[in-house]
Amino acid sequence: MRADRLINIMVFLQNRGKMTTKELADELEVSDRTILRDMDALSTVGIPVVAERGKWGGWRLLDNFRSELSTLTLEDMKALFVFPSKELLQDLGLSDSIDPRHRLLASLPVNHQADAQAMWDRIHIDVSTWRQSKEKVAAFETIQQAIWEDRKLKIYYEKADGNKVDRLIEPLGLVAKGNRWYLVASKNGELRNYRASRIHSAKLQMEKFERPAHFHLASYWEQSKDNFIRNLPAYDVEVEIAPSIIKRITFTGKFVQVIKKESANEQGWLPAILRFNDKQEAIEYMLGFGDQMKIVSPEHLIDEVVSLAKRAITFYQRDSSS
Incomplete structure (x- = not known):
């Protein structure tokens, strides 16, 4: 987009002091003629760009000009390198085969480039899941x-x-x-x-x-x-957890939230309060751990877990005998 290109020209000139038409055209991947038109556009809106002729000439901004882009601190610049994954940018059509951070790095003042590169090399944000199932958006x-x-x-x-x-x-x-x-x-x-x-x-x-x-x-x-x-529904269950599955509870999935944990009792079991979206999720979760998780309250939940377990046994016994 032309507006982005004009801003990039200003950033380049502020950070590098002076650049030729060809240098700007190469950086922005456009023709020399396009750069000349862009310079006319910047002058028209009051940006003081001037051309110096001769062997060491080029485009520069007047010394007394300073745009808001110049107020970026080193921390601001480093933060720009910690942005969401390339997949999201591709969804939006904002990223091609070249990572845009390469262009951003090139536009930074030389004395800040090493710090920005260090941030880039040390922090990476990945918004995908371990078992990626990317949702398709038709329109x-x-x-x-x-x-x-x-x-x-x-x-x-x-x-x-x-x-x-x-x-x-x-x-x-x-x-x-x-x-x-x-x-x-x-x-x-x-x-x-x-x-x-x-x-x-x-x-x-x-x-x-x-x-x-x-x-x-x-x-x-x-x-x-x-x-x-x-406004999410909540169904809390007080339990005691066997030592063998404590680590699995610590890294539990999305269907349950550990609200409270206490020190292990004399038997080594860990008292805790688990929160589910509803009672059915709680029943199925408890049943999955068999004799490694004991329900303390609500007591009526014990009967429902036992009932579901009996139905499962009956179902598989009938299936195996047929």
Whole structure:
């Protein structure tokens, strides 16, 4: 995009002092003529770029000019190298075969490049799961176009219960949560979140909409996430855990949360409180550990676990005898 290229030119000139038309064209992978047009555009909007002729000539910014980009601290620059995985950038169409951090590194002042490279070599963010199952978003490009152009979008959406519905929405932004994308949109003035992989199709509308004046995507998402967590169902179970499975509980999965752990008792068992989404999840989880986890409360849960265990035994005994 031209706006990005103009900003890059300013960054290059601020960091390197002076560059020729050819040097800028090579860095930005455009023609010399394009650079000359860009310089005219910068001059038109008041950016003081000047051309010096001769063997040591080139483009430079007037000495008394300083843009807001120059106020980046070393910590700011280092932080730019710690951004989400390349997969997310590829989803958005913002990354080609060359890692954009290479270009960013080249644009930094020489005295900061070593620190930025050190940060890059020491911290890597991977948002994928161990068993990666990337969700496909059928109309991702259309969704993005609607967001950038503030145009209404008609989507064919699959709800959590499996029912499919048509929705006319005003798309406001995309949020990556782990390796999943969510579309934040307004419908009849109400903000809603749509899981992007459940959007089976999307049709861009000619009609535009006015973006809410005080809407801030990151702030909204954090508030929405907090509300979602607070409203999650909770079913707590007090248990005692055998020593042989304590480590497995410590690194437990998403279906259970360890709310409280106490010191081991005389038998070496660990008292704890586990939180599940609902009772059925608790029953199935407890049954999976057999005699290595003892339910303390609620007592009625013991009968339900025993009942399920008996049904499983009966089922397999019947199956093996047939």
